[in-house]
Amino acid sequence: MHFRKQRVNKKSSYPSASAKSLSAEATSSKEVALALPLSIEEMERKAKTLRRHIIAMTAKAGSGHPGGSLSAAEIVTALFFNHLRHNPSNPRWPDRDRFVLSKGHAAPLLYAALAEAGYFPVEELLTLRQLDSRMQGHTDMTITPGVEMSAGALGQGLSFGIGIALAARLDRRDYRVYVLLGDGECDEGQVWEAAMAAAHFKVDNIVAIVDRNRQQIDGWTYEVMDTEPLAEKWLSFRWHTIEVNGHDLSQIIAALGEAKLVKGKPTASIAHTTKGKGVSFMENNLDFHGRAPTPEDAERALKELE
Amino acid sequence: MALEMSAREAYGNTLVELGKENKNIVVLDADLSRSTMTRFFAREFPERFFDCGIAEQNMMGIAAGLAASGKTVFASTFAVFASSRCYDQVRMCIAQPRQNVKIVASHGGISVGEDGFSHQSIEDLALFCSFPGFTVIVPADAIEAAQAVRAAASTYGPFYVRLSRPKTPVILDDKYRFAVGRAVTMRGGWDATVIACGLMVAKALQAADALAREGIECRVVNMPTLKPLDEDAIVKAAEETGAILAVEEHLQHGGLGSRVSQVVAKHHPVPMSFLAIKDCYSPSGKPEELLQRHGLTAEGIAEEVRSLISRKGQ
Numbered sequence: 001m002h003f004r005k006q007r008v009n010k011k012s013s014y015p016s017a018s019a020k021s022l023s024a025e026a027t028s029s030k031e032v033a034l035a036l037p038l039s040i041e042e043m044e045r046k047a048k049t050l051r052r053h054i055i056a057m058t059a060k061a062g063s064g065h066p067g068g069s070l071s072a073a074e075i076v077t078a079l080f081f082n083h084l085r086h087n088p089s090n091p092r093w094p095d096r097d098r099f100v101l102s103k104g105h106a107a108p109l110l111y112a113a114l115a116e117a118g119y120f121p122v123e124e125l126l127t128l129r130q131l132d133s134r135m136q137g138h139t140d141m142t143i144t145p146g147v148e149m150s151a152g153a154l155g156q157g158l159s160f161g162i163g164i165a166l167a168a169r170l171d172r173r174d175y176r177v178y179v180l181l182g183d184g185e186c187d188e189g190q191v192w193e194a195a196m197a198a199a200h201f202k203v204d205n206i207v208a209i210v211d212r213n214r215q216q217i218d219g220w221t222y223e224v225m226d227t228e229p230l231a232e233k234w235l236s237f238r239w240h241t242i243e244v245n246g247h248d249l250s251q252i253i254a255a256l257g258e259a260k261l262v263k264g265k266p267t268a269s270i271a272h273t274t275k276g277k278g279v280s281f282m283e284n285n286l287d288f289h290g291r292a293p294t295p296e297d298a299e300r301a302l303k304e305l306e
Numbered sequence: 307m308a309l310e311m312s313a314r315e316a317y318g319n320t321l322v323e324l325g326k327e328n329k330n331i332v333v334l335d336a337d338l339s340r341s342t343m344t345r346f347f348a349r350e351f352p353e354r355f356f357d358c359g360i361a362e363q364n365m366m367g368i369a370a371g372l373a374a375s376g377k378t379v380f381a382s383t384f385a386v387f388a389s390s391r392c393y394d395q396v397r398m399c400i401a402q403p404r405q406n407v408k409i410v411a412s413h414g415g416i417s418v419g420e421d422g423f424s425h426q427s428i429e430d431l432a433l434f435c436s437f438p439g440f441t442v443i444v445p446a447d448a449i450e451a452a453q454a455v456r457a458a459a460s461t462y463g464p465f466y467v468r469l470s471r472p473k474t475p476v477i478l479d480d481k482y483r484f485a486v487g488r489a490v491t492m493r494g495g496w497d498a499t500v501i502a503c504g505l506m507v508a509k510a511l512q513a514a515d516a517l518a519r520e521g522i523e524c525r526v527v528n529m530p531t532l533k534p535l536d537e538d539a540i541v542k543a544a545e546e547t548g549a550i551l552a553v554e555e556h557l558q559h560g561g562l563g564s565r566v567s568q569v570v571a572k573h574h575p576v577p578m579s580f581l582a583i584k585d586c587y588s589p590s591g592k593p594e595e596l597l598q599r600h601g602l603t604a605e606g607i608a609e610e611v612r613s614l615i616s617r618k619g620q
Contacts, residue, residue, distance in 0.1 A: 094376075141374075141403050148374070153398045159364045160399055163371020170332065170354065170377070190395070193364035201356065 035117070037082040043249045046116065047077040051278045052305050053112035053125050059298035061129040064137065067288040068182060069109035071213040071246070071273040078252040079178055080113045088118035091145040097175050098164050100149050102157020103182035103211065104138040105290070110147065111135050119146040155188025157181060158208055162198050165206040176260070177206045184216030187225045192237070198266040199238035207259045208239070208268045211246065213275040217289050234268035246271030279304055308508075310473040313451035314412040317469060318343025320452045321380060324459050325351045331459065332372050334381040336362045341471075342382040342412045366392045366407075370399035373406045378459055384418075385411035385427035385468050393433055400464050401437035407465075408458040409434075414444070414468035415555035416583060416600075417505060417593040426596075427468075428583050432560025434466040435533045441465045441486060442533040444554075444562075446507035447476050450530055453484035461486060468504070470555075472593050475508045487531045489539035495525035498611050498618075499543035502553040503529050503562050506581075510553055512604035517611055524611055532562055537569050544574040549614045551579045553607055555597070558582035577617040581610050 038046060050073045058064035076099075080086070084097045101110050108128060115122045120134065127133035134144045138152030149160050161179040168175050185191065198206055210230065218224045227233070234241045240262045244251040252271065259267035275289070276282030279301040282293070293301055324331050325347055337360045339345040348355040358365035362383050369381040381388075388396075388411040400407045416426045434442045441463060445451035451469055458465040477492070492507065493514050500510040507528045514524040525547050527539055543550055550570060552563035563580040570578055583600050597603060601610070 150398060150402050153394050156363075156367050156395060156398055159367020159395075160371040160374070162364075163368040163373070164375050165371075166332075166356065166368065167372050167375030167377055171375070190361075190363045190367070193359075193361035194367065197358060197361065197364055197368070200359075 035081075040249050040253075043074075043077050043081055046081050047073045047249070048278070048305055049116060050077060050109060050112040052302060053115070053122075054108045055279070055293055055298050055301045055305065057108045057112070057125050057128040057135070058292040059295060060126050062292050063129060064108055064292050065105040065290050066108070066293060067215070067275045067282065067285070068103060068211065068213060069106045070277050070279065070282065071275045072106055072109055072180060072211045072271075073277065074247050074249050075180060075209055075211065075252055075271055076109055076113045078249055078256065080117050082253055083256045084178070085175065086117075088114075088146070091119060095173055095175050098148050098161070098177045100157045100161045100164070100177065100179045101139055101147075101151055102149075102179050103154065103185050104151030106180070107135075107137065107139050110139065111144070114144070114146040117146070154182070154185040155190040158191055158194035158198070161206055162194055162201065162203055165198075165203045166201065168205055169203075175205070179206065179208050181208060181210050182216075183210055183212045183214065183221055183227060183230065184224070186210065186227050186230065195234065195237040195239065202264050203266050204263050206266045207256065208234075208266065210268065210270050211273055212270050213273045215275045215284070215286055215289065219286065231270050234270070239266050239268040241268045241270065243270045243272065246273035247277060308475040308477070311448035311476050312471070312473045313445055313448050313469040314341070314343045314471070316448035316452040317410055317412070317455055318346040320455045321347040322350050324456065325354065328378065328459065330376070330378050332356070332377045332379050334358055334365050334369050334379065336360060336365045336383040336387065338383050341384070342410070344380070344382045362387045362391045363395045366395040367399050369407045370403070370405045373400075374403070377406070379407045380410055381407060382410050382412065384425060385414040385430045386425055388466070389427065389430035389433045397437060401440055404439050404463055406462055408455075408467065409465065410455060410458070410467040410469065412469045413471045415470060415504065416588050416596045417555060418471050419593040419596060420590045422590040423587040426588055428557045428587070429560070430466075430468060431532060431554070431556045431562070435560065435565065437464070439464065440533060441531065443467045443486070443531050444503040445469065445530055446504060446528050447474055447478055449476060449478040449480070449482055450484055453482070454530065457484055457486050470505050472505075474505045477508050477511060484530065487534045487536055489536035490528045490530075491525065491539070492528050493524070493526040495523035496547055497523050498549040498551065498615050499525040499527055499547045500551045500553055500607060500611065501527045501529050501540065501543065501562065501566055503532065504555055506553045506555055506602060509602070509604045510607055513607035513611065516604060516608045522611065522615065529562060529566070532565060535565055535569060537573070540566055540569045541573045544570050544576045549577045549618050551581065551607070551610055551614055553581040553602070555602060556582055558584065577614055577620075579610050579614045581607060
């Protein structure tokens with residue numbers, strides 16, 4: 001039981017990592033003037049803005065997956081507005097950090113972040129799920145700037161991310177890969193094939209973030225398919241594993257910074273979240289996994305998110 | 307006896323040549339590199355070879371990620387695992403995004419033999435032809451296999467190349483030039499046309515020899531590219547010979563015969579017949595025994611051509 005000796009880092013055991021990672025960010029943006037990382041307070045406001053977009057988009061579309069988009073709003077905010085090295089005016093920049101959305105049904109969240117970051121106009125968000133829109137129901141990497149992977153069939157993003165991470169090694173590039181998975185998605189066997197392979201290939205430029213919102217379509221994850229002990233699983237697959245409160249931006253930033261310092265193995269972050277977070281009547285409400293808010297729901301939700 | 311060579315050995319050797327010429331080529335395998343012959347490449351270029359273990363789905367995802375980052379990726383395993391085991395992974399990560407991934411699978415068809423139905427690949431051509439934008443190739447011999455692999459490496463986009471396990475007769479010479487989407491008339495004739503792919507081309511040529519002794523001049527067309535099809539060659543064969551027999555080591559539905567018949571039906575309807583694997587799985591057995599059971603022999607082809615000709619002009 002060798003792995004038991006390793007530590008599952010809990011919450012704020014790495015308070016100083018965030019400042020270090022931020023200064024590293026600033027010096028590595030060599031080619032273009034990139035947007036400055038937002039402060040924690042600014043990110044809190046940005047996460048709220050993303051949530052407003054998610055509500056507006058899915059309500060307008062009349063379908064979509066608001067619950068699992070709302071739960072990961074802070075994770076995606078921390079990445080796009082603080083941590084990632086990226087350039088919205090050059091989405092195919094070879095040295096960019098990659099964000100791979102493996103839980104493709106959280107597409108509204110990704111689109112909201114990309115629009116706010118400047119990849120395309122914010123107005124385009126409201127075309128979600130319309131015929132020929134670049135805002136496809138699930139992500140399509142061939143048409144949407146900033147979208148790295150076509151997803152929607154679950155369990156595949158980590159494998160894809162490993163391929164990108166290995167390419168960095170072969171090309172001697174220093175970009176990093178961030179893969180966002182759902183906790184229900186971890187039911188898929190391919191996730192664990194990939195987890196095993198990443199450790200085997202000693203890929204240390206990849207971070208898997210699990211949005212642990214504890215719900216999947218048919219119910220609570222412990223009822224449908226119990227994935228616990230989840231952190232221990234990643235540990236036993238030889239991943240450096242960090243548990244965070246997925247709605248606490250400073251914890252997320254610190255974990256991402258810590259991951260950068262880990263050499264010779266991949267890092268997994270189990271981000272404990274609440275499905276539907278930010279809207280009282282959507283929180284932990286299974287109904288909103290795959291149902292859009294009605295116009296009345298949306299009005300109430302947007303009021304709460306003011 | 308004609309020279310015999312295995313197409314997978316030709317694949318292994320060609321990969322090494324390509325690896326020397328192009329630093330961008332990366333090769334993946336799923337614990338079958340000794341059978342698919344990717345081990346030749348692994349030995350020469352260990353840093354550009356990744357053995358993904360017995361995890362084909364993960365291998366296809368990794369292949370796609372490498373390709374999305376600018377690599378030309380070859381991914382190899384047995385045909386049955388490359389197709390039915392990974393269908394969704396190939397669909398999501400390789401076909402839809404049109405990734406530059408070349409799936410080169412060995413042990414296609416029932417000529418796998420003794421391993422039995424679990425290892426015999428009879429649905430793979432239907433599955434790969436069903437992906438929009440995929441190029442699907444079944445080389446007729448080792449010479450064509452080597453050239454098809456080269457063509458795949460130099461042509462952007464997703465490819466499936468199906469190779470056989472056994473050594474097969476070499477029927478093309480060094481002057482032969484493979485081109486994606488181009489059929490090759492191996493033997494002229496005006497009474498009927500046999501359109502075949504893979505190891506059935508050699509058997510079709512033997513059948514045509516036998517038929518010639520009876521005064522029947524049978525055209526033999528090698529159709530290595532199932533998708534995109536050489537429609538002109540098919541229409542020409544229909545117009546000039548008035549009867550077409552499609553022969554393949556694959557289920558009767560969804561492979562070469564189905565695809566050729568769509569072209570014939572649309573452009574120039576003539577009597578057609580099909581020699582393929584019946585709607586069933588096959589047991590263990592020697593490759594030749596299994597092929598014989600489905601009539602996939604020179605005698606079987608000759609017999610089918612005779613009966614096809616008798617239907618002409620009816």
